[in-house]
Each structure stands twice: as C-alpha cells, then as structure tokens.
Amino acid sequence: MTDWVPSARQREREAYRRRQTRRSVGVAGASTLVVAGVAVAVLVGSPGWPRVRGTFFSWAAARDAFPAVLAGFWLNVRIFAVAAVLVLAVGLAVAVLRTLRGPVFFPVRLLAAAYTDLFRGLPLILVILLLGFGVPALRLGGVPDGAVVWGTAALVLTYGAYVAEVIRAGIESVHPSQVAAARSLGLSHGRSLRFVVLPQALRRVVPPLLNDAASLQKDSGLISVLGVIDAVRAAQIETSYSFNYTPYLVAAALFLLLTIPMVRVTDWISMRALRRQSAGAR
C-alpha cells in the first residue's frame, strides 16, 4: 500500500539510525586510516627502509623476473586444478565410506580410518619425498616416473585425508531426522546421502574446504623439492642471479591474485544460498 506516511516518531527513529550508521562508518573508516597510516609510517620510517625498498620493491627486477615466475606459477595452477578435483573425489569417497553402518562394512571403515590417520599424521614434505623419489626408483613398468605426477599424488593423498574429515564432520552435523525423513520416503542409504545429506553437509563445510583449497594451492609449491620449477622455485632462481628479493614479491602477488577472488566468489555463493533458505530468520 502506498497510502502510508511514516509518523514523526518513525521519521525521528530513522534519522537516528542513519546518524548511527554514519557514525559507525566514520569510526571504522578513521580507524582503518590510522592503522594503515601507522603501518606505512613504521615501514617507511625504519632505518633499513631505503635498503629494503631497493631489494624488495625494485620495479626493474620485478619486470625481469616476471616471465620466469609466471611460467612457474602456471605449473602451480595446473597442479592445483588437477589435485583439487582428485582431492575432492578422494575426500568425498573416504568420508562416505566412513559413514557406512553394519558389520559387513567393518573392513572398509577400518581402511578408511587407517588412511586418514596415516596421511593426516605424516608431514606433507615426507610424503612428497617418499613418493617422488621412492616410486620411480622401483622402476615398475607402465608406471609414470615424472616428479610432477608423484608430487601431485602426494598432495592428493595428504589433502584427501584432511578433506575426508572435513566432509565427515559436515555429514555428521546433519540432523538424524533428515535421514529419517529421506529413508521413510523410500530413498536408499546412498540416495539419502546424495540427495539429502550431502547437499546440506557440503554447504556447511564450504569455509573449511576453502581453507584446504587455499592451503593446497600454496603447498603445490612443495613439489619443487623434487626438482620441479614452480613459482617459488623460479623466484628463488631469479633471486640468486640478481641478489634482489623482488621476485619473491612477484610470486606472492600471483598467489594472492588467484586465492582472493576464489574465496570471495565462494563466500558470495554460500551467502546467497543461506539467504534464500532462511528468509528473515535472524
């Protein structure tokens, strides 16, 4: 209806709320400026700043190192893309196996539990070294011996164990009444999981999964111990030529360029889903 005119009291309330909002925005803006200002002042005012500016913020060094670092970063991106898909598949499969009930599945549950316990407990760098140097040394026929392949396999095994536990936590957070409702409609255990439990579970674990994704992306650089040249290794090489540390900053910027949009987009997607589901619940 359009015939409603806010009362004087309501206009006064709205004016008050607007003032409060303006004040909060002002306080937030001012405090941000102060903190940023202090940080910059400390950095620029420090005795070593001229030196640091030359060795970490050299435009020329950045330009020279960029092609090599970017080429290395492209490897990080490819490893991440392949590993992320496999990690999700392994994690999902292991998490689902751990939810199977009944004595028949005891060995399956045991294996799944042993896998997560083992690979969550081992330092990633050890897994990479063991797989990357160990497996090719076996000289098995028909098995690829590339460092990239085995490095990626190590990433998948380790992160699969983390992700399996995250997804299992999500599955267990779905209220049993949901399973009861799904089973009572005649859906099998598998279909209940697929159509009712997992959609709710995965939505809840998106933030921790993103943690693991960002972390996986950064750890993809660890396979450089096998002699592969990724962004970090490329930056290191450039640095050792020029004795200038700017290439490290170039690599850092490239990593941020990838993670920040990824995290923002997923945040936005899950916020939208939440809003659609709970209209005005809070």
Place this chain on the structure above:
Amino acid sequence: MTPVLEVEGVRKAFGSEVVLRSVDLTVPAHHVTVLIGASGSGKSTLLRCVNLLETVEDGVIRLDGEDVTDPRADPDAVRRRIGIVFQAFNLFPHLSVLDNVTLAPRRVHGVARREAEDRARELLDRFGLAERAGDYPDRLSGGQQQRAAIVRALATRPRLLLLDEITSALDPELVGEVLALVRELKAEGMTMVIATHEMGFARQVADEVCFLDGGTVVERGSPEQVLSAPVEPRTRQFLRRIVDAGRL
C-alpha cells in the same frame, strides 16, 4: 497503574507485503490477551515485534511504560524481562533439559549454578519433568519438549510471557498437558500474550480476545463476546471456518 504492555499503531512489512498495518493492544498486569486470526494474519509477527526479534516500521511498543521501540533502547535488556515460547520449541539440542533451563539465569542474570539448578529442578518438578532433567531434548516427546521450553522461559522470572502457537506442533493428546500448564500460570497471575488456534483454550484463559485480520485488530472483547457473539462480519466468517474445521 501502567500496563505491562502497550502497543500503539504498530506497522510491520516484509518487502511489499504489509503484515501489520496498525495494531493497538494494551495488556495490564496479570491479564491474559489471546490473539486469534487466520494463518498469516500477523499474530506471530506481532509477538516477535514485542520481543524485538523484528524491528517495527512505525508505532510504539511500551514495556512497563518504557518505549522499547526507541532505537536507543538496549534490546538485550528488554528481552531479559520477556519470556517467549515458540511453536517449534527451539530448545538447544546440545544441552540437557536442565542446562537449557539454567542457561539464561546463569549466563545472563548471573545466578550461581547451584541456585539456578535448584530453581530449575523445582520448576521441572512442578511441571512433571523432574526425571527428564538430565536428558537431551531430542529424547523427549513433543509435549515434554514444549513444557521444557515453557520452563526455560519461566526460569528468568519474566514480567511478560509470549506464547506463539505453542500447541500447533503437538499431537492432540499432548496438547492438554501443555495447556494445563498455561492455565496454572494464569492462576498464578502471569501476564501473557498468547497466539493460538485453540478456541476452547482461548475461552478458558483469556481476559481479552483480539481478532487480527488485514493487519489490524478487527474485533476485541471478552472471550464470550468475541467467540460467541462476534459483531464484525470478518470475525464471524473466521469463526465459522474454525467450526467447520471442527476446532471449536
């Protein structure tokens, strides 16, 4: 004496849908006001506005004479004085019944654990839940859960108790035990605003019945007057539908 609750010209819309157009209500101390009306007539929204779970778009709500719709009012301080019981119980599933009941007294009102638990057990005992104190809500029947929710709302000794269709999610044979509890609260002089579809119950406990329709109180009066001899055509039409549904 100042009424416990005064509602004047309250308006609330969700987007373009105006749920409350202009609602007035006065609840003196120890009085029970029952809100009736079709689904979507704004009974729940009105209760949520009183408890500041919703922000009104116009009008005033006063609790003991104090304007709680003033944006300077502290919502937590207002809610400390009001108890609310929801249709779906809203018990905390990770806490035992006893912990559900003692949460607010201990964490909000600063009552010592021992004292809070003594009072909680006393209340649970009175409402026949003594032996369920250690159980988790999911193990209770619907009627028991709703009684536990009422006990939780009472544990902070509220000035005003809001009951939002507290029997709508219950089996018919469990409705009686919950309504008996509310009758007992009425006998003790608790001030209450009750949204309900149970017309027989409304007749028993109400000092005043208000019929909500189209975002306003269309008719108000004693239960006999509103439920047996309604003046407004819309009230008559609503009651006829209730009779047809076998609920009166």
